[in-house]
Amino acid sequence: MAYEFGVDDIMFLTSERGTAALADAAALPLTDTSLLKDVPTLRRKYAPHEAALVETVRTRRRAVGKLDDPDTLLLTDTALQQSTPSAVATHRADELADRHPGAVVHDVTCSIGAEMLALAASDGLGGVIGSDIDPIRLAMATHNLHDRRGVQLMRADALTPCSRADIVIADPARRTARGRTFRLDELDPPLLELLSVYAGRPMVVKCSPGLDYQMLRDRFGVEAAVQVTSLDGGVREAALWTEADDLPARRATVLRTGADGTVHADELSSDDPDDIDDPGVGEWIVDPDGAVVRAGLVRHYAHRHALRQLDPQIAYLTGDAVPAGVRGFAVVDQIGVTERALRSALAAHDCGRVEILVRGLDIDPDRLRRRLKLKGSSPMALILTRIGRNGTAFLCRPGIRG
Incomplete structure (x- = not known):
């Protein structure tokens, strides 16, 4: 079971002593087989925060390849699992800047701030706001974004609009006490409520790749363009873009990381032609x-x-x-x-x-x-x-x- 961070843990980890403690912890193996030896070592010097140190370092290691510069971040295992890969978030931030130059973007479920890091790095946006109902994740986001200009953070419920930002981004949690869920009413916050609250404002809602977007249109009348994104062969998300009549109804965005680390994007849409030869078997x-x-x-x-x-x-x-x-x-x-x-x-x-x-x-x-x-x-x-x-x-x- 994942460790539950407390406010005192965050205060410790963000202190000068906490920075030194994280460096000490990072020098240890912290594998499943070495924990019985490593934890007492940390406890002797840093009790009662040894569990927070172990969880932070191990989660940072798991974040390698998904998030940029994970060794600088505070994060939880659950937040990491739900966080958008940096390459996907950067591609979205660039598209938002191209489509809405100078816009202010509000991430209403900012969690640890992984998406906001990409938004804040974009030169084409006018500002970034983040909010979350969870005070621990918000404290982590504050640390993760402390050196980024033009960023504001606040504690707020995603279903209670608290800004006049031009664009809203949301990522409803897809896990319940029973595990991962695909039911729209079990998302947190519920998807249909979220879309209703911000109706009339451009919005991007990140959803599970398995989202039945056709059912959303047919049964609930949700008018949104759908963008399914993959990264290096793995499908990451299906994003709903509302108030986007100029976008194709369906898009596939294929991101691949080159040998030099550069991410290349290829996009296909429902506006592209689809006439092909009759079925057969080729070489x-x-x-x-x-x-x-x-x-x-x-x-x-x-x-x-x-x-x-x-x-x-x-x-x-x-x-x-x-x-x-x-x-x-x-x-x-x-x-x-x-x-x-x-x-x-x-x-x-x-x-x-x-x-x-x-x-x-x-x-x-x-x-x-x-x-x-x-x-x-x-x-x-x-x-x-x-x-x-x-x-x-x-x-x-x-x-x-x-």
């Missing part, structure tokens, strides 16, 4: 980025890259070339999906390690992999899907175009 199979699939833009992606679908109802694409920088699967053989057929084909190609991708079939890849009992030496890939009503498998060799 390569491409599994589109999850943001493209979640945004319902598979055909649009296929049109852009001269691909077609294996089946009209399946997201796998195929063609004679792979888009630049995208991983594809060179088709070696097309076979049945029985274990006997799969085992025979894999053995014939000396396969000893197989990657299994499944769409449209009720097959557990891990269980199937164990049952195949591979004994060869070559790496291969199996793509299991259906064409029409028939299950089919493609034996492939993975590859990537530079």
